[in-house]
Amino acid sequence: MGKDWYEGCVYDQKWRMNHLYHVLSKEDGVVRFRMNWAQEEFFDGMTNRNNILKARQLGMSTITAIYILDKCLTKNNFKAGIIDKSLEDAEEKLGKIRLAYEYMLHPREGLANEFVEDPYDRQMIAEWARKMALREALKIVKEKETDIQKSKAVFANGSEIRIGTSLRGGTLNLLHVSEYGYVANNDPVKASEIKRGGINTVPKNGCVIMESTHEGARSGDNYMMLKAAMENVGKELSPEDYKFFFFPWWRQPEYSLETGKPVEEGYLADYFKSLEDQGITLTDAKKRWYISKEKVNGFAMKTEYPSTPEEAFLAQVEGAIYGSIISRLRVEGKMAAEFEVDDHKPLYVSWDVGLSDYMSMWLVQPGGDGKFYVLDYYCANDQPIPHYLNRCKQWERTYRQLINLHLLPHDMNQREFSTGVARCQVFADAGLPFALVPRTQNVWNGIYAVKDLLPHCAFHKRCSEPIVVDGIEYMSGVDALENYQTGSVGNNGVERKEPIHNACSHGADAFRMFVEAYMAGFVSKEGARRREPELAGRLGSGVGAGVPSLLRI
Numbered sequence: 001m002g003k004d005w006y007e008g009c010v011y012d013q014k015w016r017m018n019h020l021y022h023v024l025s026k027e028d029g030v031v032r033f034r035m036n037w038a039q040e041e042f043f044d045g046m047t048n049r050n051n052i053l054k055a056r057q058l059g060m061s062t063i064t065a066i067y068i069l070d071k072c073l074t075k076n077n078f079k080a081g082i083i084d085k086s087l088e089d090a091e092e093k094l095g096k097i098r099l100a101y102e103y104m105l106h107p108r109e110g111l112a113n114e115f116v117e118d119p120y121d122r123q124m125i126a127e128w129a130r131k132m133a134l135r136e137a138l139k140i141v142k143e144k145e146t147d148i149q150k151s152k153a154v155f156a157n158g159s160e161i162r163i164g165t166s167l168r169g170g171t172l173n174l175l176h177v178s179e180y181g182y183v184a185n186n187d188p189v190k191a192s193e194i195k196r197g198g199i200n201t202v203p204k205n206g207c208v209i210m211e212s213t214h215e216g217a218r219s220g221d222n223y224m225m226l227k228a229a230m231e232n233v234g235k236e237l238s239p240e241d242y243k244f245f246f247f248p249w250w251r252q253p254e255y256s257l258e259t260g261k262p263v264e265e266g267y268l269a270d271y272f273k274s275l276e277d278q279g280i281t282l283t284d285a286k287k288r289w290y291i292s293k294e295k296v297n298g299f300a301m302k303t304e305y306p307s308t309p310e311e312a313f314l315a316q317v318e319g320a321i322y323g324s325i326i327s328r329l330r331v332e333g334k335m336a337a338e339f340e341v342d343d344h345k346p347l348y349v350s351w352d353v354g355l356s357d358y359m360s361m362w363l364v365q366p367g368g369d370g371k372f373y374v375l376d377y378y379c380a381n382d383q384p385i386p387h388y389l390n391r392c393k394q395w396e397r398t399y400r401q402l403i404n405l406h407l408l409p410h411d412m413n414q415r416e417f418s419t420g421v422a423r424c425q426v427f428a429d430a431g432l433p434f435a436l437v438p439r440t441q442n443v444w445n446g447i448y449a450v451k452d453l454l455p456h457c458a459f460h461k462r463c464s465e466p467i468v469v470d471g472i473e474y475m476s477g478v479d480a481l482e483n484y485q486t487g488s489v490g491n492n493g494v495e496r497k498e499p500i501h502n503a504c505s506h507g508a509d510a511f512r513m514f515v516e517a518y519m520a521g522f523v524s525k526e527g528a529r530r531r532e533p534e535l536a537g538r539l540g541s542g543v544g545a546g547v548p549s550l551l552r553i
Contacts (some may be wrong), residue, residue, distance in 0.1 A: 005121050009128045013070055014043060019116065020129045021066050022103035023096065026057075028112035030103065038247040039063040048204065049242040051229040052211035053312060055249035055305045060211040064176045065096035071174065072159035073136050080174045082163045083198050085182050087150055090163035093178065094151055097161065098140065104133035166190065168197030175202050177210045184223070185216035186487060188502055195221055204239040213303055214312040217483045218466055219475035219503035223313065227473070230309065249290075249305035256285035263287045267331075268294065275307055299323055319485040321447060321499065322508075325454045326482045335478060336461040339373060341365060346404035347375075348523055349392055350514035352506050353409055353423075357382050360510040362477060363395055363403075366523060374459040375399070377477030379506060380469040385426050392432075406434040407517040409509075437517045443499065446512045453515050480507025 008015035014035075021033045035043060038058045042050070052060055068080045084090040107126035116122045137156040153161040167175070175198060184191035202208050214222060229244035237243060249255050263269060263284055272287055282290070294301045299320065306312035329335045341347075345365050352360045360379040367373050378391050396402055412424040413436050427434040440446045464478040475483075483504045486497040499505060517523050 005124050005128070009125070013074075016074075017043075017063075017066050017070055019125055020104065020132075021069065021100040022111070023062055023066070024099060025113075030099070030108075031111055031113045032115065033062070033066055033100070034115060035063060037251065037253075041247075042245055043067070045243065045245065046207070046209075047237060047243045048207055048239040049237075050207070050209045050245065051226060051242045052209070052245040052247065053214060053226055053306070053309055054211060054245075054247040055252065056213065058247050058252060060247075061093055061176075061178055062096060064209050064211065065093055066100060068161060068174060068176065069097045069100055072153070072155050072157075072161060073132055075157075075159065077158035078174075079159070079170065079172050080161045081167045081172045081176070081198065081201070082161065083165060083167055083175065083177045083194055084163075085165070085179045085186075087163070087165060089178070090165065091151060093176070094140075094153060094161065094163050097153060098138075101133055101138050104129040166193045166197050167201065168193070170201060171203060172201045172206060174207045174209070175199060177208065177212075179212050180210055180225075181212040181214040181216070181222040184220040185502065186500065188220060191221045195225075208242075210242075213306075215303055215318075216502070216504070217475055217479040218313050218473070219479065219483070223475075224473070226309075246309050248307050250280060250282060250286055250307060255289050255305075256283065257288040257292060258285050260288045260292070263291065278308065280307060299327070319487060319497070319500075320482060321484050321486060322451065322454060322481050323483075325451060326478070329454070329457070329459070334458045336464050337458045338461060339458065341375060341399045341401070342367065342373075343401065346524065347395075347399065347401060348405050348407060348514065348517075349395075349403050350407040350510050350517065351388075351409065351412075352510035352513055353412060358506050359383070359385075359388055360477070360480070360506040361388060361391070362507075362510050362514055364514050366518075370456060372453065372457045374457055374463055374477075376460065377463045377467070377507065379467055379474050379477075379480075379510075381472075381474075383469070385423070389426070389430060389432070404433065405522065406432055407513055407522060408434050408436050409513060410436050410439040412436060435517065435522050437513055437520060437522065440516055443512075446516050447499070449519050450508075450512050450515045453518070475503060475507070477507045477511070480504045481511060484508035 003012065003015055005019075008019060018034050019032065022030050023033045025031045036059055038054070038060070039062070042052065042060065043063065054060055068082075071078050072080060082090050082093045084093060107130060109122075114122075116125065135156065136159070139154045141152050141154055150163055152163070162170075162172075177194060177198065180191065180194065183194065199208055210225070212222065214226065216223060218227075225242065226244070229242035232241050233244055235241075263272070268287075268291055272282055272290075275282065290301075290305070293305060297304055300318060302311050302314060326335060342365060345368055348364050348366075350362045350364065358379070358381045361377070362374060363376040363378075365373045365375055376395060378388070380387065392403055392406070406427060408424055408427070413422050415422050424434060424436065459478060464476050466476050466479075467474040480503070484507075485500050485504070487500040499508075514523070
């Protein structure tokens with residue numbers, strides 16, 4: 001066994017975790033816990049702040065549960081918390097701790113994969129574990145917050161484990177945040193609450209363990225926290241700096257199929273070749289496993305089983321509305337294309353005005369050849385309208401021609417409460433031609449129109465690059481389109497799929513604004529570009545030539 005059982009039980013936490021506790025395995029039922037490669041790598045490298053990007057089923061929540069239980073049993077008044085995407089999931093994490101504790105109280109012989117071979121050592125370890133469990137007397141109690149009843153583990157030494165979906169109040173020595181990527185993508189408000197109300201309960205000498213797959217491309221709180229942790233790699237960390245861990249699928253030994261069909265040519269063969277170019281060489285057994293899983297998971301494969309950290313940020317989310325179309329455009333070379341602006345064709349900017357003054361803009365040029373050339377994308381938050389108009393002027397300088405028409409959402413005609421002036425008035429005051437696109441009666445009509453038009457688009461590679469404004473990074477326009485997704489909403493048990501309003505929806509709505517304007521006749525594929533003399537003739541008009549009078553202010 002190596003180390004003397006008594007010395008291990010008393011002085012070595014890693015040894016205790018690998019000998020005293022039991023967990024439920026997928027293959028063999030309850031077994032004595034022993035760290036796998038990923039768990040050991042994490043334990044040996046763990047610090048005050050930890051952020052883990054991972055593939056599925058590598059045991060990060062299991063090792064964290066055992067770590068929490070050991071801390072609670074060996075330290076007085078140790079306070080731990082578990083946050084998960086739902087209360088049921090948090091209860092399941094607490095269930096891992098309860099099972100390990102129950103097997104300490106009632107040790108069993110004859111369990112599968114028993115690696116403590118010496119009968120005397122097994123007996124001594126079991127007796128030590130039972131005495132420890134009896135001494136600290138774990139109790140599971142129910143506590144009620146508003147109308148939600150949840151469990152809490154309380155120990156005789158004053159230690160306790162709270163669970164929830166946010167956990168605000170009190171001070172925690174350790175906080176486990178699971179599946180933050182899912183929460184940040186599907187419920188940004190809750191993600192912000194976890195960050196402000198949960199993580200801030202942990203002092204700088206405490207420990208935060210965040211472990212999750214990633215959703216939502218290059219946007220949201222999870223992406224920003226992972227990105228910050230990745231930028232810390234190789235640097236000396238303060239107690240408040242997050243350390244980045246990445247555990248890919250291909251390092252897991254069991255993720256392989258020794259027999260089966262040979263690896264055939266096709267897009268996955270090209271994918272495996274791209275991994276080789278990055279220094280990741282897969283055996284045929286690994287490739288066969290990946291191919292079999294990809295058939296089941298489809299577009300979610302890179303979320304559930306990423307090969308590299310960057311790949312996780314490119315993965316489409318579940319319910320991606322335009323995902324399959326954009327994947328096809330990418331294969332056709334139309335999502336990161338390089339082309340020049342046509343000096344003889346008009347330019348259009350379509351806008352979306354989101355919550356908290358979040359704005360997005362697409363610069364599009366109809367080609368006259370049945371195609372639409374998407375030249376650029378820009379977005380920012382909490383900036384005045386002149387900030388975005390300056391970006392438009394920069395585009396005009398870059399492409400050496402004026403923007404023919406700004407396509408604005410209908411609510412830009414609403415008057416500001418403080419001034420009584422319509423928000424679009426700034427366009428009129430600047431002499432810029434604009435049109436207010438009528439509100440669609442059904443958002444899905446606009447979405448279906450986008451689906452019809454997207455195959456005829458080519459996106460310049462600039463549209464795939466993140467935008468940085470005042471040190472804050474925003475997702476690219478392509479990421480916003482690709483990860484625009486549906487979610488389930490409804491009342492009284494009746495569910496329906498509706499687009500989720502998050503960071504992706506701003507860019508997607510701005511692009512839909514262009515398509516709806518085109519369908520309404522405000523965009524001409526054959527029109528001429530706007531010339532300097534025309535600008536003077538339109539000063540103060542607030543609307544471009546040929547735009548119906550119903551759109552005037």
